[in-house]
Amino acid sequence: MIEQVTAYFLELQKSICDNLAAVDGAAEFSLEQIRPPTGGLAQPRVLADGAHIEKAAVQFTHSVGASLPPAATARNPHLAGCPFQATAISLIVHPRNPHVPITHMNLRFFYVEADEPSWYFGGGYDLTPCYPVDEDIVRWHSAAKAATGDHYPALKSACDDYFYLSHRGETRGVGGIFFDDWTNGGFEQSLEFVKGVGDSFEPTYLPIFHARMKTPFTEQERDFQLYRRGRYAEFNLALDRGTAYGLQSGRRVESVLASLPPLVKWVYNYQPEAGSREAKLTEYYLKPQDWLKNSIKIS
Amino acid sequence: MIEQVTAYFLELQKSICDNLAAVDGAAEFSLEQIRPPTGGLAQPRVLADGAHIEKAAVQFTHSVGASLPPAATARNPHLAGCPFQATAISLIVHPRNPHVPITHMNLRFFYVEADEPSWYFGGGYDLTPCYPVDEDIVRWHSAAKAATGDHYPALKSACDDYFYLSHRGETRGVGGIFFDDWTNGGFEQSLEFVKGVGDSFEPTYLPIFHARMKTPFTEQERDFQLYRRGRYAEFNLALDRGTAYGLQSGRRVESVLASLPPLVKWVYNYQPEAGSREAKLTEYYLKPQDWLKNSIKIS
Numbered sequence: 001m002i003e004q005v006t007a008y009f010l011e012l013q014k015s016i017c018d019n020l021a022a023v024d025g026a027a028e029f030s031l032e033q034i035r036p037p038t039g040g041l042a043q044p045r046v047l048a049d050g051a052h053i054e055k056a057a058v059q060f061t062h063s064v065g066a067s068l069p070p071a072a073t074a075r076n077p078h079l080a081g082c083p084f085q086a087t088a089i090s091l092i093v094h095p096r097n098p099h100v101p102i103t104h105m106n107l108r109f110f111y112v113e114a115d116e117p118s119w120y121f122g123g124g125y126d127l128t129p130c131y132p133v134d135e136d137i138v139r140w141h142s143a144a145k146a147a148t149g150d151h152y153p154a155l156k157s158a159c160d161d162y163f164y165l166s167h168r169g170e171t172r173g174v175g176g177i178f179f180d181d182w183t184n185g186g187f188e189q190s191l192e193f194v195k196g197v198g199d200s201f202e203p204t205y206l207p208i209f210h211a212r213m214k215t216p217f218t219e220q221e222r223d224f225q226l227y228r229r230g231r232y233a234e235f236n237l238a239l240d241r242g243t244a245y246g247l248q249s250g251r252r253v254e255s256v257l258a259s260l261p262p263l264v265k266w267v268y269n270y271q272p273e274a275g276s277r278e279a280k281l282t283e284y285y286l287k288p289q290d291w292l293k294n295s296i297k298i299s
Numbered sequence: 300m301i302e303q304v305t306a307y308f309l310e311l312q313k314s315i316c317d318n319l320a321a322v323d324g325a326a327e328f329s330l331e332q333i334r335p336p337t338g339g340l341a342q343p344r345v346l347a348d349g350a351h352i353e354k355a356a357v358q359f360t361h362s363v364g365a366s367l368p369p370a371a372t373a374r375n376p377h378l379a380g381c382p383f384q385a386t387a388i389s390l391i392v393h394p395r396n397p398h399v400p401i402t403h404m405n406l407r408f409f410y411v412e413a414d415e416p417s418w419y420f421g422g423g424y425d426l427t428p429c430y431p432v433d434e435d436i437v438r439w440h441s442a443a444k445a446a447t448g449d450h451y452p453a454l455k456s457a458c459d460d461y462f463y464l465s466h467r468g469e470t471r472g473v474g475g476i477f478f479d480d481w482t483n484g485g486f487e488q489s490l491e492f493v494k495g496v497g498d499s500f501e502p503t504y505l506p507i508f509h510a511r512m513k514t515p516f517t518e519q520e521r522d523f524q525l526y527r528r529g530r531y532a533e534f535n536l537a538l539d540r541g542t543a544y545g546l547q548s549g550r551r552v553e554s555v556l557a558s559l560p561p562l563v564k565w566v567y568n569y570q571p572e573a574g575s576r577e578a579k580l581t582e583y584y585l586k587p588q589d590w591l592k593n594s595i596k597i598s
Contacts, residue, residue, distance in 0.1 A: 055567070057567065167549075230559070233536065234536060234556070237536035237537040238543070247537065253466050261565060262566070263562070264532075265563075266556065266560060266561060267347070267561070268345045268356065268557055269553045
């Protein structure tokens with residue numbers, strides 16, 4: 001199982017890195033391979049200071065553990081102490097142009113070796129624009145729906161719930177899908193489902209990136225982007241369970257924090273002008289909406 | 300008691316704001332007064348985009364609560380449900396010049412009304428340079444020692460312990476002092492102690508600011524400053540108990556997060572050049588040191 005999932009994640013990592021580098025046209029992804037003595041592989045790839053991509057991190061990790069900590073299996077105490085493996089691809093893109101949305105995707109597989117092995121998938125993707133374009137949001141959510149079918153409403157809600165900054169009363173962005181403990185229909189069917197999600201990312205995000213990357217922007221719009229990136233840092237550092245787990249468990253810090261924005265502004269008590277696009281972002285777009293309600297299907 | 304402490308904190312806030320604005324010479328502190336219907340006063344004051352101070356927040360808060368939550372008094376369960384008050388001054392200074400250290404100070408007083416009232420002080424200050432100057436560190440710690448006397452070693456250690464980024468293996472800066480649950484010698488003596496700490500801040504930090512604010516700096520040094528500010532944001536968002544409590548308890552977000560740096564860079568896998576000042580910062584200065592060990596007293 002691990003081999004099949006790992007092969008797919010590595011292939012997806014390569015494809016995404018190649019295509020993002022092509023979109024950027026100037027910078028390349030780094031390629032590191034870290035092989036822990038206990039087995040597995042960490043392969044973080046980062047593109048920094050590109051022409052259109054200010055920072056992108058596309059990371060593959062396969063970790064091998066000799067003994068599952070009891071805290072990790074509260075629901076299945078009989079698995080404590082068993083050998084386990086986890087494999088994941090995780091990506092984030094911070095575009096330079098404030099009209100191109102930030103995106104994040106994570107797909108992961110967890111496997112515990114035991115008499116009766118235990119495994120599950122998790123993951124999802126979400127989109128975080130500063131200057132949302134309705135057409136892009138509909139494209140994004142249509143792809144998410146196409147990839148997840150009947151599960152879309154539940155996974156869309158789970159995404160809105162997870163990427164929520166309660167102290168701000170805002171979602172992180174316009175959402176997407178989020179799933180965990182996924183075993184639906186058994187391994188083969190679950191892997192197909194995860195591949196469907198993974199394969200839908202590039203044909204959805206890359207056209208949005210292309211469509212907005214040459215939109216002219218003002219210094220004020222750039223400032224607003226740097227300001228909004230502060231929310232991203234707030235979420236990742238103060239709220240994200242993955243980051244907290246990564247920092248506490250002693251994972252490689254630079255990998256855990258590779259998602260942080262390249263440049264961020266915190267402005268005390270910033271208030272957007274009434275009726276502005278900046279005001280509409282928080283008033284409308286960063287509240288959960290049924291984006292596909294009235295939309296015409298975009299092919 | 301609350302009145303005496305409040306009067307001192309308000310006076311200290313005014314003095315610090317006046318003197319920091321004078322040092323800056325260009326920008327002024329805002330003045331807001333927020334009076335909750337339940338009583339008390341929040342008076343956040345912020346200076347932004349100054350000539351020498353990029354951001355400073357000096358906040359006074361006096362909050363009045365009708366009923367102490369049980370979680371707040373685990374050690375004294377008989378106080379749960381009692382009316383309580385808390386008053387605090389909290390400040391942070393983010394200088395523009397990378398040769399001027401960031402500083403932070405907090406002084407607070409907590410009081411529970413009951414048949415046998417309960418109260419304590421807490422607080423401290425710490426210094427976070429990017430390009431440390433030994434003379435400044437000795438001045439800082441000499442002042443801390445003069446203000447806290449025999450308690451200095453314990454309070455200095457407590458500061459090193461609290462402002463520690465375990466995921467980086469670094470202290471936040473070169474430390475200072477940190478105390479909590481302070482009731483030594485009763486109220487009058489404790490208030491004198493806290494006044495001693497508060498009064499020692501300006502005559503120590505302002506000369507350091509003056510001495511370094513005109514040091515010429517390169518673009519590379521400015522970049523390093525923005526990079527190091529990332530550690531400040533990591534500490535405040537991911538580790539600081541005060542921030543976590545503030546965000547969870549629904550305090551005014553802009554006040555809780557006023558300490559965040561104005562502009563921050565996260566650079567993936569940055570490695571300073573061997574033997575550089577940037578390398579020496581983490582290798583030596585951000586490990587707890589006995590700064591006063593071999594120092595000549597600086598008057």
